[in-house]
Amino acid sequence: MICYRCGCRLSEKDFCTGCGADVGLYKRIMFMSNRFYNDGLERAAVRDLSGAMNSLRQSLKFNKNNIDARNLLGLIYFETGEVVEALGQWVISKNLRPNKNIADDYINLLQTNQARLDGFNQALKKYNQSLVYCYQDSKDLAVIQLKKILSVNPKYLRAHQLLSLLYIDAEEWEKAHKELLKCVQIDANNTMTLRYMREVNRMLAPEEGEKNIQKKVTSNGVVRYQSGNETIIQPVKMKENKGVSSLLNLGIGVVIGVAIAACLILPARIQSVKADINAELRTVSEQSDAKTATIDELEQQVTKLTEDNKKLQQELGTYEGTDGTMRASDALMMAADAYLKDNTDIEGIATYMEALETEEQSEDFGKYKTDSFDTLYEDLMTVAGPQLATFYYNRGYDNYRAEDYETAIPDLERAYRYDNTNGEALFYLGNSYRRNNQEDKAKEIYAQVIDNFPGTERASRAETYLAEINNAE
Structure with a gap:
């Protein structure tokens, strides 16, 4: 325990040996706070979470800076499903102790899983x-x-x-x-x-109330029932004819039940089944129409890609001696050919597109590009661009989680290039640059997140990281 005035470690005395302040009452307050914390910890261990909450709240009343009590209270809130209350306690705890605080791990565990x-x-x-x-x-x-x-x-x-x-x-x-x-x-x-x-x-368990009912038979054959303060007397030689009457009542009940089912329940049930069948038929018909339209659209795209590919192959003969453009056209045609053969082979298409990126960086590439080349590239991006963006984002995010930032950076750049609405890819690209000690690139990317995706959670976190980088400088 340290002195609240000078920060010196306190001894068993009721005054601070460093500054002389009277710390007797302060010690008692700290002891009460720790005692309530220990009580809350014991209650939480036996899943008495309500009692643990009360004890931890009392602990924080005595000492609001009791980080252990505040973190445990957040865990108990989270265990009872009160996620907002839990986050509130952990945020307060992190503000009170920014470093070496397990509350930071709890917050990151929730914020990194945005869907949850x-x-x-x-x-x-x-x-x-x-x-x-x-x-x-x-x-x-x-x-x-x-x-x-x-x-x-x-x-x-x-x-x-x-x-x-x-x-x-x-x-x-x-x-x-x-x-x-x-x-x-x-x-x-x-x-x-x-x-x-x-x-x-x-x-x-209503039968427990019937245990108090007592039955007595007197010498003259009179049966008496005692239920609480009431006495029920059954007449002498009274017999209940249970055999024939029970069967008769049962038969009448069955006949009435069958009649009700035939007249009321069965027609309504038949109508309900017919309505369900008609609804399913409409759903199947709508799905079939949608699939047919999708197939027609895909066939038109494949036909257009095939025509563009043939045109580009015809123009290739006029560019002999331009090795860079020839290789770029080959890479683009191979990517288009891979998509036509198997549009699910996104990894193969990505390999050819990476080769195309290498050739695009050459100085002579722009002089030999043709309109057919651009048309084929745009058509391929229209049909395969979203799948390429998803492929590179998943691979880049996996490398980011594995802390392989050198590998994650180019994949996340490609993911955002192929889909500039993917704010997650741009945000994690900035994180990769920051954790790879490339602060200038990280600042540039975070600025793009703030400008392109204002008002989002990603923009808010990007502003926080950008401020941390500027403050560190």
Whole structure:
């Protein structure tokens, strides 16, 4: 423990040996904060998350700079599905201690997986929409929304509790009990969960209330039932004719049930099946029409590429002696030929396009380009450009994750060249330059991210990294 005034390490005395400040009350406050933190840690170990939250909040009331307590509180929020609250605690922790703080790893783990973070945000919006449905008495819609939430965030405790409450309201006790068991697995001592569980258990075991009913037979044959404070007397020699009457009632019930099914249920069911079949037929027909149109479009593109390829081959004979352009045309034709033979062989097409890039850097390349060359190149980019962009982005991102930035940089540059709407490729290209100690290139790329994709998460993070580079200089 260090002195709050001078930063000197404190001894067992009630004053600071460095500056002489009275630290008796300060020590007691720190001890209380650590005691509540230890209590919260013990409760979290046995999954008493509600109790752990209360203890950790008390710890932070005594010492808001207790980094361990704040990080643990964020983990407990995250475990109960409260991702926004967890991020809030970790951001505060990182601001209090910027270096050597595990909260930084927690934040990066969420922010690097943008799809998962968006899923958590959508889950929170859907939860709020579920509450609106409940206020509007649209409980079926609320149940559907809550199921979608739990498919994305299965540990969202409040969603489980609200879903169980809707099941209780609908008197679906088994489903409510199943959801409450999931709540107990997440937080073993949550007060709301235990209150719901007690009500469900009471409804699932009604036979316990019948145990107090006592039956007595007196000497004169009179049967008395004692149920609580009430006494029920059955007449002497009363017999229940259960045999014939039960069979007769059963037969009548079967006949009535069959009649109802034949008159009401069966026609409606037949109509529903017909409607489903018609809907499926319409869907299949629409899909078939879409596929036919796609096939026709692809055939037209293949025909155009074939014609462009033939024209370019005819013009090749007029450029003998221009070795660079000949090789560039060969590379472009080989790429077009590879696409015509197998349009899924993106890696082979990428190999020929890389060879074309090498030839484009020669000085004589621009003097011998033809209109047919440009037409073939544009047509090939129209049909294969998006697939090439995806191929280079995936490969560049894998190398970036493997910290092979030298290899990742050219792949991410090609990914953005073939698809200039791919902000992720441009952002990770800037990160690769920054981590490869090429700050000038990183600043240039981050500026492009900010200009081309304003108002996005990528632009915000690019501004942060750009500011860090400028401050370091």
